[in-house]
Amino acid sequence: MSAIGVIDYGMGNLHSLAKALERSAGSQRVEVTYDPDKLAKCERLVLPGVGGVRACMAELQRLELDAFVREQSKTKPLLGICLGMQVLLDHSEENDGVDALGLIPGRVVRFPDPPAPKPGEQRLKVPHMGWNKVHQRQPHALWQGIPDASWFYFVHSYYAEPTSPEHVLGEATYTHTFAAAIGRDNVAAFQFHPEKSQQAGMMLLNNFIQWEP
Amino acid sequence: MLAKRIIPCLDIDRGRVVKGVKFRDIIDAGDPVEVAGRYDAQGADELVFLDITASHEDRPTLFATVEQVARQIYIPFTVGGGVRTCADVRALLSAGADKVSINTAAVIDPDFVTEAAGRYGVQCIVVAVDAKRVNKRKEPPRWEVFTHGGRKSTGLDAVEWCATMVEKGAGELLLTSMDRDGTKSGYDTELLRAISANIPVPLIASGGVGSLDHLYEGLAEGEADAVLAASIFHQGTHTVGEAKEFLAARGINVRLPPRAA
Numbered sequence A: 001m002s003a004i005g006v007i008d009y010g011m012g013n014l015h016s017l018a019k020a021l022e023r024s025a026g027s028q029r030v031e032v033t034y035d036p037d038k039l040a041k042c043e044r045l046v047l048p049g050v051g052g053v054r055a056c057m058a059e060l061q062r063l064e065l066d067a068f069v070r071e072q073s074k075t076k077p078l079l080g081i082c083l084g085m086q087v088l089l090d091h092s093e094e095n096d097g098v099d100a101l102g103l104i105p106g107r108v109v110r111f112p113d114p115p116a117p118k119p120g121e122q123r124l125k126v127p128h129m130g131w132n133k134v135h136q137r138q139p140h141a142l143w144q145g146i147p148d149a150s151w152f153y154f155v156h157s158y159y160a161e162p163t164s165p166e167h168v169l170g171e172a173t174y175t176h177t178f179a180a181a182i183g184r185d186n187v188a189a190f191q192f193h194p195e196k197s198q199q200a201g202m203m204l205l206n207n208f209i210q211w212e213p
Numbered sequence B: 001m002l003a004k005r006i007i008p009c010l011d012i013d014r015g016r017v018v019k020g021v022k023f024r025d026i027i028d029a030g031d032p033v034e035v036a037g038r039y040d041a042q043g044a045d046e047l048v049f050l051d052i053t054a055s056h057e058d059r060p061t062l063f064a065t066v067e068q069v070a071r072q073i074y075i076p077f078t079v080g081g082g083v084r085t086c087a088d089v090r091a092l093l094s095a096g097a098d099k100v101s102i103n104t105a106a107v108i109d110p111d112f113v114t115e116a117a118g119r120y121g122v123q124c125i126v127v128a129v130d131a132k133r134v135n136k137r138k139e140p141p142r143w144e145v146f147t148h149g150g151r152k153s154t155g156l157d158a159v160e161w162c163a164t165m166v167e168k169g170a171g172e173l174l175l176t177s178m179d180r181d182g183t184k185s186g187y188d189t190e191l192l193r194a195i196s197a198n199i200p201v202p203l204i205a206s207g208g209v210g211s212l213d214h215l216y217e218g219l220a221e222g223e224a225d226a227v228l229a230a231s232i233f234h235q236g237t238h239t240v241g242e243a244k245e246f247l248a249a250r251g252i253n254v255r256l257p258p259r260a261a
Helices: A015-025 A036-041 A053-062 A066-072 A198-210 B032-042 B056-072 B086-095 B104-108 B111-120 B158-168 B189-196 B212-220 B240-249
Strands: A003-007 A029-033 A044-047 A078-081 A106-110 A128-136 A150-156 A158-162 A168-173 A177-184 A187-190 B005-013 B016-021 B024-030 B047-051 B077-080 B099-102 B125-133 B143-147 B152-157 B172-177 B203-206 B226-229
Touching (some): A015 B086, A044 A066, A053 A066, B005 B240, B099 B111, B111 B125, B111 B158, B143 B158, B158 B189, B172 B189, B189 B212
Parallel strands (some): A003 A044, A044 A078, B005 B226
Antiparallel strands (some): A128 A168, B016 B024
């Protein structure tokens, strides 16, 4: 029986994500584990994550999951979420600079300190926390059935800057326009939390579960 | 652009939603999962559950409630009330809460906020601050932090305290005006603006909502990032959807359902 592997490397609460995947999974099993042997048997993998990138990469390395994820992403669909998206790029400037998995060329940078608002303008804060619209920049199997400019739930202070626009699947605007969804070959990743984004988010997870890249 | 958030607040007592006026005349208002599902369907952006159960021995009931809600609700929710230790934080997050709200425990030991944020990430640590105006008439406005439902003064200046809490690791602040709470006379927008202009993290306004105009004032004049309200939604005066339509018509950016593709 095919399964969806949620990579559990101790970075954050996987409860809602696992529940949301289970709801979409139908007959597919959802396996939450750090065991590479079990993950290798899964048909598709999800890399979640919250917290700091240094601790995240350190845990992936300690559990010998870094090389594993790189290798697995060549042969099966991989979904990165939030920090699990940021570690897919080459490098993050968070925590004084940390090299990441390098599956998608580019880097991760912090939002600039927002300027004081002009009259009538919204005062912006960092973290970027709450619901924002995601504009789809290219057709992708994961956008199937999801209206363009749908709302998704974000919580982050850093964002991805892919080197090539061809890896940008969707964008949102805060202090400026940034990549909210990225992808390359078997890999797709979102800065926002689909598991917290109501119907649109559930549909994305559903699309991922059926994705045959 | 980022939407302003509308957040219904549910008081929970021994696994049931309750409503009352200032903790008196408390009546049963239903099953948390049902009530949460109703607000989710109306377009609530997040939910806050405040556990007011008197006895700590009833804690397992709260965890069961949080688990049930997490299984059925796919928007973020915060749980507060009686969060005193990292073990409390962990238990609520493992039960499925997205964020926990810390109030009195932060006053007793500010480093608890740092410890919790360090372990679980700033994104899930909300610090709740209850503030009360203490300046004399004709003096410039000043607010102090109170605990125990507004009965116990701490001597801490509310604006300074909020800045300290952000330094300690609060990812978000939930600010309640104890002068306005339960009065339905509107948020203390002066208090909100004093904090919002001085802190870098999102601010949730609470205390005093009696009408949709009040929500608008909290967001537009108070510059809050989110508004929390209880009675206008619980008493069926307005749905969350009506509140959003009202705010959108006044130029506030809120999350409305997308038009069909």
